Amino acid sequence: MLKNYFLVACKVYMRRKLFTAINLLCIILTLVVLLTVAAMLQTMFYPTGVEGRSDHFLQVTTIAQTSKKSSTSSPLGYKVIEQYLRKMKTVDKVAAVSGGKTVSIYQSDRVTEVIMRRTDAEYWQILDFKVLAGRVPSEDDVKQGRFVAVLNESTAKKIFSDGKALGQKINAGGQQFEVIGIVEDVLHLNAFADIWVPVTTFPTSQYRDEYHGEFFALLLAKSPADLPLIKDEIQQIAKLVNADDPAHWEHTYLWADSKLDFVARNILDNREVADSGATQLLLGIASLMVAFMLLPALNLVNLNSGRIMERATEIGVRKAFGASGTELAGQFIMENILLCVFGGVLGIFFTKLTLIWLSSSGIVPYMKVDLSAVVFCYALVISVVFGLLSGVIPAWKMSRLDPVLALKGGA
Incomplete structure (x- = not known):
């Protein structure tokens, strides 16, 4: 079944090239920003190289x-x-x-x-x-x-x-x-x-x-x-x-303090309490990243809803031949996840180019930032989350379509 989902998804993407290009651009731009920030934060808080033993030392500043x-x-x-x-x-x-x-x-x-x-x-x-x-x-x-x-x-x-x-x-x-x-x-x-x-x-x-x-x-x-x-x-x-x-x-x-505690204590000015505020800082960063990710996800929801309505006749035919709402929803979610994962791969590639440019441009003196295995995993997770966030609501709407109205091209 997964193979069939994949083949159908590829045909749909090729048939609607403009939709595919807009979706990919939205995913790639979002991922490049998120992954670049994540790579820089990891280099700051958990560095390798000269400060590779930062998990073994603390700083009193x-x-x-x-x-x-x-x-x-x-x-x-x-x-x-x-x-x-x-x-x-x-x-x-x-x-x-x-x-x-x-x-x-x-x-x-x-x-x-x-x-x-x-x-x-x-x-x-x-x-x-x-x-x-x-x-x-x-x-x-x-x-x-x-x-x-x-x-x-x-x-x-x-x-x-x-x-x-x-x-x-x-x-x-x-x-x-x-x-x-x-x-x-x-x-x-x-x-x-x-x-x-x-x-x-x-x-x-x-x-x-x-x-x-x-x-x-x-x-x-x-x-x-x-x-x-x-x-x-x-x-x-x-x-x-x-x-x-x-x-x-x-x-x-x-x-x-650890490096993370040091940054949090200075940003939040917690100089007279034991809690540096590191958890609060991380939650704030995570909230900003989620908020940044929600806007393109909402745009993808609208694009996917329009795409599904264009396929109303196809949905009506499949429902008339016994396809359940769950099966159709699963297919549409899988299509969206595959598109987002493909966008994630391209996002990783363009993030790599961005980090190479930042490291060689001299905008920030001596900066050397690269993608790590952790950031690579973040990219895959974000891609799947993107697919779920932007695919669940349209798929749910599609599963509720009346087959008769769908065959007539209505919603």
Whole structure:
């Protein structure tokens, strides 16, 4: 029976080429938008490559403190990381890294603006950068405060047109560094930068005594099962920080977040509650995607209803020869699902082309997004859902047609 449904569906599609083309265009455009957004969200929340171990680490990005009269919230000061987080018992490694800061690289003939981060050696051990040339800073480089730098590939080519960056000197932010390594371009929450230098190259040592500063910490667990333990220990550390802080705040808030929790907490501004709002954020995104999908589905319902009415005579003949409403409805739903699945395959193809264009266009620096098996499965599921949403109502209307009226071409 399924084979017959398939053969009939193919004949119907070829007989009504304009209807088929309009339906396919509607499905393809919707899927390209949905799948492109899904691929970008997956890259953001569950990345591969340099942050491929994100299921093994959490990030502490903000310290929030409140009293009856005032409150403050900022990135971590280095003292919080060095004095408290590095002593945690539930973590394997703790990395301190500053937020990206725009600095100028001065050369004889031009000035280049770049994003700089200051990091420790553990940062390079937690994140899996692809080193293209040279090396990354070692523990001894950081301990000795050596003025060494790592550039990403694009920045190295921009500054040194001959491509010979290793061993060269650069003046960045008024300080001179020696280039010791080149890494692959990346666009990720914790890894995005143009240049990295040791944290110990700050012009002064004042940063070591600050509770509020420009840092965040990466906490690497031995296994994902330890992440809840890390979150619990962070809450205990927040109490210690509050007790030791000479500013005498009433409450100190520190949260160890996953990438999804981090994004949700900042978007929803949940800085003083344990719940980051990740579930709320996901539900909001899912609701927007469903709403976006409903509009073309409703258009397809109208198109399918018109198509079914055009086939009223065919329906009347089949009913007169004993075909049940259920069998006819099943055929029409199957036709619609097959069309949507075919549109889904084309949608995946055009989404792939869209992602290749986005990755190579430079609209978003260093962005590399690709289709994954998960997103591919999303496409198939969305295609089937499309077929059901846009086919059930017309099929139900068709199954209720009176065979006599149908034979006369009426509804």
